[in-house]
Amino acid sequence: MSETTDVKTVSDQGSGNIVFQNVSKTFRTPQKDVEALKDVDLTIESGDIFGIIGFSGAGKSTLLRMINALEKPSQGKVLVDGEDINALSAAALRKKRKNIGMIFQQFQLLESKTVYANVALPLKLNRVPEEQIRRRVEEVLEFVELTDKKNDYPSKLSGGQKQRVGIARALVSNPSILLSDESTSALDPKTTNAILQLLKRVNRELHITIVLITHEMHVIQSICNRVAVMEDGRIVEQGSALDVFSAPVQQITKNFVRTVINDSVPGLLVEGIRRETRNYRILRLKFLDTETTESVLAAVNKKFDVETNILFANISEIQEKILGIIIIQIIGSDEEIRKGLAYFEASRVGWQEIDLEDNVQKKEVIA
Numbered sequence: 126m127s128e129t130t131d132v133k134t135v136s137d138q139g140s141g142n143i144v145f146q147n148v149s150k151t152f153r154t155p156q157k158d159v160e161a162l163k164d165v166d167l168t169i170e171s172g173d174i175f176g177i178i179g180f181s182g183a184g185k186s187t188l189l190r191m192i193n194a195l196e197k198p199s200q201g202k203v204l205v206d207g208e209d210i211n212a213l214s215a216a217a218l219r220k221k222r223k224n225i226g227m228i229f230q231q232f233q234l235l236e237s238k239t240v241y242a243n244v245a246l247p248l249k250l251n252r253v254p255e256e257q258i259r260r261r262v263e264e265v266l267e268f269v270e271l272t273d274k275k276n277d278y279p280s281k282l283s284g285g286q287k288q289r290v291g292i293a294r295a296l297v298s299n300p301s302i303l304l305s306d307e308s309t310s311a312l313d314p315k316t317t318n319a320i321l322q323l324l325k326r327v328n329r330e331l332h333i334t335i336v337l338i339t340h341e342m343h344v345i346q347s348i349c350n351r352v353a354v355m356e357d358g359r360i361v362e363q364g365s366a367l368d369v370f371s372a373p374v375q376q377i378t379k380n381f382v383r384t385v386i387n388d389s390v391p392g393l394l395v396e397g398i399r400r401e402t403r404n405y406r407i408l409r410l411k412f413l414d415t416e417t418t419e420s421v422l423a424a425v426n427k428k429f430d431v432e433t434n435i436l437f438a439n440i441s442e443i444q445e446k447i448l449g450i451i452i453i454q455i456i457g458s459d460e461e462i463r464k465g466l467a468y469f470e471a472s473r474v475g476w477q478e479i480d481l482e483d484n485v486q487k488k489e490v491i492a
């Protein structure tokens with residue numbers, strides 16, 4: 126797709142900044158009250174691809190639906206581009222909503238309408254002149270690479286194509302925010318990847334802030350720059366994707382990270398490690414954007430009277446940076462190992478000692 130595709134024909138309606146201030150939500154049902162959100166404080170900056178991850182029932186959709194005021198807080202405020210979305214007049218809210226596109230797991234297309242008519246619908250409802258609609262729909266269909274399908278009905282499309290229609294429809298009003306509720310959860314891995322790359326283009330080329338919710342950490346890994354982890358209505362951890370992946374704090378976050386970086390010692394190696402009669406420790410090393418992984422390990426072996434065995438290694442790319450996680454057994458006297466650790470620190474390689482039995486960290490020295 127050429128970079129000259131001009132899908133940004135209407136002026137910007139906002140910068141796409143979203144702030145949650147101490148937001149709680151209680152659903153009152155005849156049976157019981159459900160506290161779906163509890164004291165949520167969150168800032169999503171203009172230009173972010175902000176991922177929110179959590180298990181089913183954590184409150185993700187409720188949180189997302191607050192951004193376009195489909196749900197109202199029981200307490201607290203939601204500000205979109207500085208405006209309290211729940212204090213707007215009906216007319217102002219309608220205008221604001223045009224600035225916020227949304228895509229869904231089940232696509233939510235009208236089966237009786239063509240691709241073109243599905244995408245045109247938001248503009249039709251807003252009584253945009255026919256000729257302007259035609260130009261705009263063609264632009265966005267080109268952007269999502271579906272020009273050749275414009276006269277087809279949704280039933281003829283694959284899941285990935287349906288989601289492209291969903292994205293085109295969300296973009297047609299030229300929003301500055303796109304909300305994505307599990308938009309890849311119904312797709313196979315290859316199609317998921319293609320849709321995620323399209324969302325990245327939406328963010329980069331059209332300068333649209335994206336808030337996406339998911340229960341899959343690889344979705345966060347592939348496109349998000351920031352992430353919040355939700356558990357039982359609360360945000361329990363948040364930060365840059367790189368920080369969260371390289372040094373998760375909460376147990377739930379560690380479990381999510383483990384689904385993409387399974388940094389544990391293979392069982393087959395455990396017996397050999399235990400047979401070692403010399404003094405040793407098991408370390409988890411973290412290399413950030415250093416191409417020096419091997420040279421740091423080689424230097425430690427050479428400079429000090431220690432031996433190192435690699436038990437696990439993983440290199441992943443997060444936010445266009447390289448994150449290396451390596452687990453080693455380092456063998457030597459306490460004194461020599463201490464020197465090795467100091468050398469890791471001087472080389473800006475984070476280390477923590479881990480317990481071989483359960484892989485639970487004992488102490489974290491460098492974050």
Ligand SMILES: Nc1ncnc2c1ncn2[C@@H]1O[C@H](COP(=O)(O)OP(=O)(O)OP(=O)(O)O)[C@@H](O)[C@H]1O
Nearest residue numbers: 152154159161179180181182183184185186187188
């Ligand atoms: N309209 C409603 N009335 C009553 N309870 C609700 C309503 N909407 C959501 N809830 C409850 O609020 C909690 C959070 O729901 P929510 O849909 O936000 O979770 P979620 O993280 O999106 O889950 P999933 O991954 O399954 O989509 C759940 O306990 C849910 O049952």
Ligand SMILES: [Mg+2]
Nearest residue numbers: 185186187306
């Ligand atoms: Mg949901």
